Amino acid sequence: MTILKFGGTSMGNENTWRQVLQIITRYEHPFIIVSATSDTTRQLIKTAKLALADPEKAYEHASKIEQRHQKLITNFLANVTITHHSIRKKCQEWIKKQNQQLHKLIAQIDAEKEINPATMDAIASIGEQLSSYLFAQCGQALGLPTQWINAADVIRTNSDFGQATPDLTYITNNLSAIHQLSADTIPVMGGFYGQDNHGNITTLGFEGSDYSASLMGAALSADAIEIWTDVSGIYTCDPRVIDEAYPIPELSFQEATELAYFGAKVLHPSTTKPAALKDIPIKVKNIFDPDAPGTHISTKVTSNGTAKAMTFKEEALICTVNSSHTVMGYEFLANVFKTLQSLHLPVDVVTTTEASVSIAIPPCSQLETLVEQLQSAGRIDLQENQAIISIVGCNPQQSTLLIKETLDGIGEDIINMLSFSHAKRNLNVVLNSDRLLTAVKAIHRKIFT
Known part of the structure; x- marks a missing residue:
């Protein structure tokens, strides 16, 4: 089994969704983790803050998020040869359901005149709940056996909202939602969020979908974990700042963690921990250049020049x-x-x-x-x-x-x-x-x- 995680850029629009689905067909037993669609989490957090300052504007933001997802689904399914009315209806109903939940949380913030951490996590997780379910439905529309898994049923954490700590032992021992799937099913799960022992939605920290992928890789003893983004691996420095930066072929788990902690945006700082425990290699790949080698991360420590x-x-x-x-x-x-x-x-x-x-x-x-x-x-x-x-x-x-x-x-x-x-x-x-x-x-x- 290979864990494939696709980030916000990969989830950007109907065209990148098609690219991602094409990449998935290359694998025999993939398990898919997806982020929210591009910029959605930031917009949700902004909506929560507006609910405190200007509830009417918060509702307007919620409507824009709903409309953007409705448009994405409409555009994606418009190009499907056979019209899937039932899939379109399921997607529309799901988007409406998540928007209703967002409205409910906005009203709660307005009534309480504060944003408590649990409410913020519930709002922030809506992006992944939207994208993962909709992506699974779109996979089915193209004939793939994709099946949505609710991360709240799988990822158990403590109650440190905003930066929850997952319980890997519990996750490993309680994968019934996954084991019930047939062998040819392609599971699709949202990253970034989970659930505490009291049934509250929790999040793993901003950009935490990488962490979710590593947790699932460790729990399922996967062969590899692949983080798919919009660059061909981890670079010698941020390519947006350094034009001459180039991808690094190999990194150790510790080196990748150090880079993530000190500012590299490609990985969440906690991503390597679960993978390293099970010695599962991580690869960082580019959806726009899937044949590029990317960066291979493992226990192996090598020297490459003066520094990497x-x-x-x-x-x-x-x-x-x-x-x-x-x-x-x-x-x-x-x-x-x-x-x-x-x-x-x-x-x-x-x-x-x-x-x-x-x-x-x-x-x-x-x-x-x-x-x-x-x-x-x-x-x-x-x-x-x-x-x-x-x-x-x-x-x-x-x-x-x-x-x-x-x-x-x-x-x-x-x-x-x-x-x-x-x-x-x-x-x-x-x-x-x-x-x-x-x-x-x-x-x-x-x-x-």
Whole structure:
């Protein structure tokens, strides 16, 4: 079995749906995971926020989402040789049902004068509920044995709405909805969402459909997981920024995770975890060039030149804590990281001594609280408007050359933090955000071209 995940671009319109269905016919036993149609999740989130500020506009947004999906189905089925009246009717009824649910949730937000996390997840998941059911019906219209699976019946999570943690053991042991399908059926399931133990819809984090694909791959012990997007693999850097960027043939699970975490948009950061547990390879492929090799991700660790790829985060800040007490270093650091943990703040880059620590973190709404709580540990200095460049897959035998070429690429710009890990094979640089893109282009020229 091969898990095939198709993202928002793949689900963009009736033409890309046909391309995807053509790709599916290449496989003997595919299991399909789809994202919402292009931009739908963002529009749903916007609709939820409008429900709080301007309910009438929220209803208008809901109508536009409904109309867009109705148009997609009409256009797709218009080109089918044999008219499938029953399929058209099922699709129209499903779209109407999801729109009614969205209206109900808008009214709930308006009545409660707040958007609670559970309601936001219920709204955000509607895109995948729409696309997965409709795509399965369209597959049937073309004669494929596609069958919709409701992700809420399969993906069980905790109740951390917006960033729910899946229970892989439960998922693996409770696949009755899938096992009931006949051997020649092609399952189609929406990614991104699941359900907690109380029957509430949950989501796995923005762009979480990749994660869903990896979860299903691990649960079903698939032969491979393929992430289909609009680029031919994972590139040496974002091709929208670097014209000379090119696809990387191979990455390890750790390297792919590092790239995703530090800003590469191709994969969700948690995608590799379930696949790595079962040693299931992941491939990143291009729907517009299906014969291109793409990027192969596995447990294999290889060296390719000085480094394999680079990525960047455009927004960060540095929080430096200088100890004002004569305490043991481990106690000082423990207090700092305990504070970060209590506020659920992720740490991107760290440099430390016994009496001070500098931490690069994403901008956050809890910054004032963080500073207040850290003041007991020492003097706090903040540097805002920072950015992070991360170079991944570094060749340990060429670390000196790598650091030299990175510094040469940055030139006279001031580096605010520098961190190299031989074990993780990565180099992180924190610098002023207004110098980010210039530095990225210069470093890429030095190392990858």
